Amino acid sequence: MGAVSLFIPCTVDFMMPEVGEAVVRLLRRLGVEPVYHEEQTCCGQPAMNAGYPAEARKAAKHFIETFGDDEVVVSPSGSCTAMVKYHYPELLRDEPSWHGRAEELSNRIYELSQYLVDVLGVEDVGASFDGTVTYHESCHILRRLGVSRQPKVLIKKVKGTTFIPMDQADACCGFGGEFSFRYAFISEEMVREKVDHYLKSGADLLIISEPGCLLNISGYLSRNNPDKKALHLAEFLAGVQEGGVK
Amino acid sequence: MKVNTRNFVQTAEREMQNQYARAFLALMPPVIAALRVQVMGSFPDPEAAQELGRAIRAEAVARMPDLLEEFERNAVAAGARVLWARDASEANELVLSIARERNVTEVTKGKSMISEETGLNEAFKNNGIEPFETDLGEFIAQQLERPPFHIVGPAINVPVEEICDLFMKKAGMEKATTDPVELGYAARLFLRDKFRRVRMGITGVNVAVAETGAIVNVENEGNIRFNKSSPLTQVSLMSIEKVVPTMNDALHLVRLLCRNCTGQGISAYVSIDRGPKMKEEFDGPEELFIIIVDNGRSRIYEDVKMRQVLRCIRCGACLNLCPIYSKIGGYPYGWAYSGPMGQVLNPALLGVDDTSDLFNACTLCGTCREICPAGVDHPELFLYYRELEAEGKKMSSGRWEARFFKLWGTAAAHTGLWRFFYRLVRPVVARYGKEGKIKAMPGPFEGWFKTRDLPVPARRTFRDRWRKSMSEKNLSRGGME
Numbered sequence: 250m251g252a253v254s255l256f257i258p259c260t261v262d263f264m265m266p267e268v269g270e271a272v273v274r275l276l277r278r279l280g281v282e283p284v285y286h287e288e289q290t291c292c293g294q295p296a297m298n299a300g301y302p303a304e305a306r307k308a309a310k311h312f313i314e315t316f317g318d319d320e321v322v323v324s325p326s327g328s329c330t331a332m333v334k335y336h337y338p339e340l341l342r343d344e345p346s347w348h349g350r351a352e353e354l355s356n357r358i359y360e361l362s363q364y365l366v367d368v369l370g371v372e373d374v375g376a377s378f379d380g381t382v383t384y385h386e387s388c389h390i391l392r393r394l395g396v397s398r399q400p401k402v403l404i405k406k407v408k409g410t411t412f413i414p415m416d417q418a419d420a421c422c423g424f425g426g427e428f429s430f431r432y433a434f435i436s437e438e439m440v441r442e443k444v445d446h447y448l449k450s451g452a453d454l455l456i457i458s459e460p461g462c463l464l465n466i467s468g469y470l471s472r473n474n475p476d477k478k479a480l481h482l483a484e485f486l487a488g489v490q491e492g493g494v495k
Numbered sequence: 496m497k498v499n500t501r502n503f504v505q506t507a508e509r510e511m512q513n514q515y516a517r518a519f520l521a522l523m524p525p526v527i528a529a530l531r532v533q534v535m536g537s538f539p540d541p542e543a544a545q546e547l548g549r550a551i552r553a554e555a556v557a558r559m560p561d562l563l564e565e566f567e568r569n570a571v572a573a574g575a576r577v578l579w580a581r582d583a584s585e586a587n588e589l590v591l592s593i594a595r596e597r598n599v600t601e602v603t604k605g606k607s608m609i610s611e612e613t614g615l616n617e618a619f620k621n622n623g624i625e626p627f628e629t630d631l632g633e634f635i636a637q638q639l640e641r642p643p644f645h646i647v648g649p650a651i652n653v654p655v656e657e658i659c660d661l662f663m664k665k666a667g668m669e670k671a672t673t674d675p676v677e678l679g680y681a682a683r684l685f686l687r688d689k690f691r692r693v694r695m696g697i698t699g700v701n702v703a704v705a706e707t708g709a710i711v712n713v714e715n716e717g718n719i720r721f722n723k724s725s726p727l728t729q730v731s732l733m734s735i736e737k738v739v740p741t742m743n744d745a746l747h748l749v750r751l752l753c754r755n756c757t758g759q760g761i762s763a764y765v766s767i768d769r770g771p772k773m774k775e776e777f778d779g780p781e782e783l784f785i786i787i788v789d790n791g792r793s794r795i796y797e798d799v800k801m802r803q804v805l806r807c808i809r810c811g812a813c814l815n816l817c818p819i820y821s822k823i824g825g826y827p828y829g830w831a832y833s834g835p836m837g838q839v840l841n842p843a844l845l846g847v848d849d850t851s852d853l854f855n856a857c858t859l860c861g862t863c864r865e866i867c868p869a870g871v872d873h874p875e876l877f878l879y880y881r882e883l884e885a886e887g888k889k890m891s892s893g894r895w896e897a898r899f900f901k902l903w904g905t906a907a908a909h910t911g912l913w914r915f916f917y918r919l920v921r922p923v924v925a926r927y928g929k930e931g932k933i934k935a936m937p938g939p940f941e942g943w944f945k946t947r948d949l950p951v952p953a954r955r956t957f958r959d960r961w962r963k964s965m966s967e968k969n970l971s972r973g974g975m976e
Contacts, residue, residue, distance in 0.1 A: 425858025433942025
């Protein structure tokens with residue numbers, strides 16, 4: 250098995266480092282020793298989404314310098330993965346040497362569940378959890394990467410777990426980066442609806458594969474329904490065996 | 496039409512308090528979306544049918560200049576008079592002069608979005624001509640003087656009691672009723688009378704066919720067909736992007752339009768017309784004017800990144816599934832087009848300076864792109880509009896933002912600086928935290944905390960923890976605890 254290089258998004262690095270740790274624990278359990286380049290910074294999404302592609306391009310070049318030689322790059326975020334996969338080649342279109350590297354890299358970066366199921370061929374990670382679980386289909390993971398079966402199959406294979414689908418699982422949770430505070434009055438309605446659907450599903454736990462959605466939904470739960478939890482898929486798959494979930 | 500795009504936030508906040516509209520918005524989009532899925536199933540391969548639509552629109556827009564000339568030649572050969580209007584006022588002036596030459600004081604109108612764009616109704620009124628919208632929803636919206644709430648159902652949010660009052664005041668209805676059949680009948684009586692008397696009818700165009708010079712209209716009420724057959728003079732307005740190469744292309748777009756728009760396999764009426772009434776025919780207008788309106792579109796066409804906006808076929812599928820439209824409804828978009836459709840069209844047509852909220856109030860969830868039968872990549876356009884807006888900020892009031900991102904870009908390219916900034920910013924943010932949570936914070940992030948908490952930024956980041964585990968050579972299973 251070749252080396253797997255981790256891209257840990259800023260949100261995880263700064264706000265939820267335990268998610269990154271869970272990724273490491275999970276991969277090690279599956280016999281994969283991850284590499285972490287300490288030079289990594291950000292994929293460039295904040296600048297890209299704010300209308301500053303020239304600044305995003307700087308982040309992109311740094312990313313390519315950092316990860317360009319890796320065989321496989323894995324990230325516990327679909328939106329960061331999509332940024333590298335779809336926006337880097339476009340951003341570097343006019344710089345042929347960079348463009349080629351961006352295109353190459355775009356074929357070697359995977360969202361975590363996509364990597365586990367499609368590349369590693371693992372469905373049962375050997376975890377167990379006694380309870381019911383539902384899953385939020387994050388926009389970039391579902392609609393950009395076309396990943397939906399993979400996280401659910403990983404959840405379903407966890408021993409003792411019953412998967413319960415929730416209503417409108419594919420509806421946006423209202424995060425959207427800057428949107429979440431600039432248009433908070435709309436965003437909070439969206440997250441409220443999302444949480445309503447989670448509560449109505451009756452599941453014990455909500456699993457999310459996208460750090461942005463996780464910040465948003467856990468933030469809402471923490472304030473309004475502190476007894477209900479949302480976890481990153483990596484935490485669920487890595488932590489349950491050690492009884493760390495409940 | 497009055498442009499009200501600058502009041503997006505105000506209007507949205509107001510509309511979110513409108514319980515009637517909210518209840519309606521919670522109900523309608525899922526129903527239409529489900530119908531759509533069901534009826535798309537009548538294609539042997541629904542996704543292939545969507546792809547074909549996208550290909551047709553991509554070709555049509557790429558070849559637009561040639562196709563328009565071909566359309567003109569064939570329409571003229573069929574006896575139509577084709578006129579070109581550079582902008583809204585030219586388009587209105589052309590229609591007005593046709594009306595004046597014929598001493599017309601009243602006109603009937605079928606739903607036409609381009610006429611909403613040019614403000615034709617206002618131009619009529621300012622020139623002593625009374626326009627009657629004959630699409631029921633448009634009729635109501637016109638009488639209430641409101642912009643369209645939804646492209647397909649412009650007044651679909653108006654409570655029935657309000658419609659009753661309106662019809663009693665303005666449509667000659669005598670007895671108050673909330674029965675939809677009776678209300679429909681009252682509107683019918685009122686409008687039939689207009690159709691009988693009025694000599695000039697205005698319509699829009701859904702698709703124009705280059706190879707034949709035909710125009711195609713799709714509708715459910717029969718009022719457009721009336722407008723195309725009853726008056727002596729028919730004036731059909733189309734924007735330049737309506738043209739497609741062949742009749743086959745047009746028919747496939749009609750199939751997609753109906754399915755994506757209202758979840759119908761086919762609308763109640765589809766009329767395909769080529770030229771005015773011919774000698775041996777006994778039905779149809781004596782004369783047909785087709786006015787081809789640019790109104791900023793050739794400028795959009797010149798911009799290769801923006802050009803794809805012109806692919807839109809106005810089906811409204813994106814509205815029905817947009818998670819934001821379904822909270823705020825159609826009014827906040829402030830102009831002729833609402834929902835994701837309006838978010839791509841209004842900034843392109845009106846400029847990004849006046850429409851900032853339209854392309855910023857979006858999470859980039861991509862539902863619109865996924866469902867679009869015309870191949871519009873809405874999120875990509877929003878990013879482009881944001882870029883154009885940011886270009887302006889570098890020189891104006893928003894300079895701090897441009898400076899911030901410049902600094903950000905430098906930091907993102909230099910690990911040391913990146914980490915340095917984090918160590919600088921963390922304590923500033925963390926002092927608002929208590930027991931690992933931030934519950935309130937002044938400044939630009941304030942809105943987040945009204946209903947949400949945030950974890951306190953980590954004292955030890957992931958990288959710090961990784962380093963520690965590496966230095967302790969704690970690489971055994973479950974090492975990073």
